[in-house]
Amino acid sequence: MKVEQLNSLKALYSFSALLICLAIGYLVHYIVGGLPPALYGLVVLTLSLKHRLIRADFLEQTIQWIFRHMGVCFVPAGVGIIEHYELVARYGVTMVLITFVTTMILLTLVGLWVNISEKRPAP
Amino acid sequence: MSYLLFAFIGVLLTITTYQVVAKLQAKLCAIWLNPMLFTILMAILVLTLFGIDYQTYYQSTISLNYLLEPAIVALGYPLYQHLDAIKKQWKVIAVSLTVGAIVAISISFLLTISLTDNYAISVSLALKSITTPIALAVTEQLDGNQAITAFAIIIAGLTGAIMGIKWLSLFKIDSIRAQGLAIGAASHALGTATMSQISYEHTAYSSIALIYSAIITAIIAPGIIELLAYLSI
Structure with a gap:
C-alpha cells in the first residue's frame, strides 16, 4: 500500500475512534449527567488507549494535526462576547480586571504549589 | 443554496x-x-x-x-501517554487543584461583591475558571448571571492561553507539570488547547487539571459561595 493511502486510512481510523468516544461520552452524559459529553469522551479515549482497544500508533499524526489547528474552533464562541454589549458597557472594565487578576492568582498559586512540592526531596 | x-x-x-x-x-x-x-x-x-x-x-x-x-x-491522547506518571503524583495534583479552586472562588467572589455590590455578577465571576457547560449549570443553581459567566470564561481562557507560560516563568515556575496543571486549572479547555502546541506532557497535565477542577468546583462552589454571601451581608 502507498504511504498516502496508509495515512488516509490512519486518519479515517482516528476520526472514527474520536467520534465513537464522543458518542459514548454523550451516552454517559445522558445517563449520569454531570460532566459535559466531550470531557467524558476524553476519559473514554484515554481508557480505550490504555486497554489497547484503540491503537495509539495509528492516532499520532491525526492528533498532531488536530492540536495544530484546534484553536480556530474556539473563535465562534469567543466572538459571542458581542452579544453581551450592554453588560460589557456597564461592568466590562471591572469584570475584565477581576477576571484577569484572579486568573493570574490561580495560575501562580497552583504553579508555585506544584513547583515547590516537586523540588522538595521525597521523604 | x-x-x-x-x-x-x-x-x-x-x-x-x-x-x-x-x-x-x-x-x-x-x-x-x-x-x-x-x-x-x-x-x-x-x-x-x-x-x-x-x-x-x-x-x-x-x-x-x-x-x-x-x-x-483528542486531548485524551497525551493524557494516556502520561497516565502512569500522573497516577504516581495524584496527591500533589489533587491537593494543589483543590486549594487553588477554594482560594480562586473565594477571592473572586469577595473582590467582585465588594467592587460591584452585585450578587449575580459575583457568582458568575467566581465560576469563570472551569469549562463552560459545568460553569453555566452551577451559575444557574446559585442564581448567577449566565451571560456574564460565559463572558468571564472566555476572558479567563484567553488570559492563561496568551500570558500563562510567560507569567509562570517570571516566578521561576518552570516545571512542565506545574505549568500544565496551573493553566488547565485557570484557563480550562482554551488554555489546554494552547498547551497542545507546546508539548504532549504540558497537555496531559493541563487536561487532568481541566477535568479535576471542573468536578471539584461543581462540588465545593455552592457551599463556599453560600457561606461567603451569608458572611458578607
Missing part, C-alpha cells in the same frame, strides 16, 4: 484569518500575536462594521463549533 454559500464564506474567512495570523506569529516570533484572539477581534470588527448580528455569524460557523467536541476528546 444561498445558506450553503453563506456558511462556506463564514468558515472560510474565519479559517483564513486564523491561518494568516498563525503564520505571521511564527514568522515574527511574537507571542502576543495570538491567532485565536486576533481572529476573534477581527470577526467582531467585521460584524460591527457591516451590521451583521452574532446569531448570523454563529449559524454560518456552526461547523467549527461541532469540531470543538472531537478536538477536546
Whole structure:
C-alpha cells in the first residue's frame, strides 16, 4: 500500500475512534449527567488507549494535526462576547480586571504549589 | 443554496484569518500575536462594521463549533501517554487543584461583591475558571448571571492561553507539570488547547487539571459561595 493511502486510512481510523468516544461520552452524559459529553469522551479515549482497544500508533499524526489547528474552533464562541454589549458597557472594565487578576492568582498559586512540592526531596 | 454559500464564506474567512495570523506569529516570533484572539477581534470588527448580528455569524460557523467536541476528546491522547506518571503524583495534583479552586472562588467572589455590590455578577465571576457547560449549570443553581459567566470564561481562557507560560516563568515556575496543571486549572479547555502546541506532557497535565477542577468546583462552589454571601451581608 502507498504511504498516502496508509495515512488516509490512519486518519479515517482516528476520526472514527474520536467520534465513537464522543458518542459514548454523550451516552454517559445522558445517563449520569454531570460532566459535559466531550470531557467524558476524553476519559473514554484515554481508557480505550490504555486497554489497547484503540491503537495509539495509528492516532499520532491525526492528533498532531488536530492540536495544530484546534484553536480556530474556539473563535465562534469567543466572538459571542458581542452579544453581551450592554453588560460589557456597564461592568466590562471591572469584570475584565477581576477576571484577569484572579486568573493570574490561580495560575501562580497552583504553579508555585506544584513547583515547590516537586523540588522538595521525597521523604 | 444561498445558506450553503453563506456558511462556506463564514468558515472560510474565519479559517483564513486564523491561518494568516498563525503564520505571521511564527514568522515574527511574537507571542502576543495570538491567532485565536486576533481572529476573534477581527470577526467582531467585521460584524460591527457591516451590521451583521452574532446569531448570523454563529449559524454560518456552526461547523467549527461541532469540531470543538472531537478536538477536546483528542486531548485524551497525551493524557494516556502520561497516565502512569500522573497516577504516581495524584496527591500533589489533587491537593494543589483543590486549594487553588477554594482560594480562586473565594477571592473572586469577595473582590467582585465588594467592587460591584452585585450578587449575580459575583457568582458568575467566581465560576469563570472551569469549562463552560459545568460553569453555566452551577451559575444557574446559585442564581448567577449566565451571560456574564460565559463572558468571564472566555476572558479567563484567553488570559492563561496568551500570558500563562510567560507569567509562570517570571516566578521561576518552570516545571512542565506545574505549568500544565496551573493553566488547565485557570484557563480550562482554551488554555489546554494552547498547551497542545507546546508539548504532549504540558497537555496531559493541563487536561487532568481541566477535568479535576471542573468536578471539584461543581462540588465545593455552592457551599463556599453560600457561606461567603451569608458572611458578607
